[in-house]
Amino acid sequence: MNLIKIKRQSWNIGIVIIALGLGTWQINRLPVFGSYEVRTILLGILPIALLSMGQAIIIIGGGINLAIGAEAVLINCLAARFMANKSFGVAIVLTLALLFVSVCVGALTGLIISRSKIADIIVTLATSFILIGFAMYIQPSPGGGMNLTLAHLISGKGSAFLPPLIVLILPLLIIWIPLYRSRMGIAMFAIGSNKDAAFLSGVNVDLTRIKLYATGGLFAGISGIVLTAITLSGSPFASISNTATLNSVAGAVLGGVALSGGVGGLTGPALAALILYFIPTILLNYGIDPAYSQIITGALTIVVVLAGGLIRNRGKKK
């Protein structure tokens, strides 16, 4: 029994070991390592970890959302535009409203995919244009702001690393675990593994997919809010959203989610963000030109997906 449990977690354990190794390497290079540095690392991984989790939910359900980065950028711009110079209470209400908006955007994406029967890739490529266009309309140039009390509540201040840690773990506890244990969780894995079989077994495929995209949207929304709290501004750039989308897919795959659907969890992607953060940081520490970070991210994604696929195929043959 215990062995089975360990085997099921082997992917996550592998990620933790790699992340710990890279982390030690990075920490050894830092002159001091304290709670301030912990907070820096957490802030570095937080937006991408949240996006990876959102992407993971959608990929497990057999889809893919190429607009997830654009969703986060849109929420980032909306938050920065409307939360600047607002009181704490108003900012809280706005945060909730924006999270609702992101859920709606996700649900709408899922609805379009279900109704139109066009491939996920096409629909989300098109919606990514719409969302980025909307973000540019809301916030034509980088700027805006956020209520500082709320920002500190989300991203911490100085060496307070607990707030970002809570923001990272809370969605896992209050969204993923109930989802995983619910009927919808089973339906999610079912439609990801075999949509037709799931349909024939009585799963409402369309509704499940809409719910999954809505949940993915919620994660993108949280990521957007966190991004605003960290940067205290909104940036309406397609390049940011493209990089974020790419990273979210890399994080999901590195976290043990199979691109073919039906396999994986959310703890893996959350941990995988650590690796995605450490590798470029370490390489850049060695005095490599920052322009190379694009190359590193791209190459890393390819290697991760390639290695992930190969490892999983080997596991299947056994």
Place this chain on the structure above:
Amino acid sequence: MSNILKKVQSRFSVAMLSLWGILFSLFVVTGLVDHYFFTISSIGVTLQLAVPLGLLAAGQTICMLTGGIDLSIAMIATGAAFIVSIKSSSGLGLAILYATLYCILIGTINGLAVGLFGMNPLIMTLGMNAVLIGVFTVGITTFLKGSSTMPDIIIKLSSGSIIDPISWPFLLWIFFGGLIIFLLSKTGLGRLIYAVGDNATAARLAGVRVWKVQLAAYIICALLGGLAGLMIGGQSGAVAMSLADSLVLPSVAAVVIGGTSIMGGIGSYTGSIMGALILTVLSYLLATINSSEAVKQMIYGFIVLTLAWTYSKLTEKS
């Protein structure tokens, strides 16, 4: 058997008819908004502007017919244009040779990764795009330093006209377009491309080297992308990093609107040509309305989605 064939044929003619309808109504609307649009020279310019998109869509069609997609096509195009503009000081022939080798190299890497290593084409080419952006960002300050203006002959070939509505790029498009249509419908490789896209396992069991077909598809796609890059560079006169960025979604959209299935095996380049023309007239219309970049992006994404949706509904019913 002949019954099925008839059904497929009638479905295609309905689809083709609706594409003509969409193109015609867009054409009329644009003409009503901008009276200058109905002149011969204006139509010539529109046809000329459609050429790069048409060539990118040709590459994309071939990739999609095998069940793949190439999102690195923007940087393949931009890279080829960069190489030609910078190396042209040491002879145009050599510059074009370098650019061709570059395209073949990237196409080979993409094709091998997808065909031999079973990489997800979406992730592979997205990652490749990020890597290439990085390489060229570093490159233009180090090993690719030099003039960013295109050689005169390429400017002439990509924007010079012979007799008013007929321009050099349009002639090139007819030549290469004819070649692609011939390749897809009359040659063995063309049949194999459809076979692999329709059912890769069946094709493999029938003795097809599936990876070789995919490799060929990605190399042809990269070469067409490079050619499109030279056209775009020639039309704008100089090369910039974001040269072909805005044409990636349109190249995918043109193919999808043209009725090629993203799952592979179904479709034709004729449809993609119609898609490219529709999207070019559409962007002319959006430019005439003189809206901001944000609004343009939104409308564009929205219309691509609507067209793809309408098209899939139209073909579904008949």
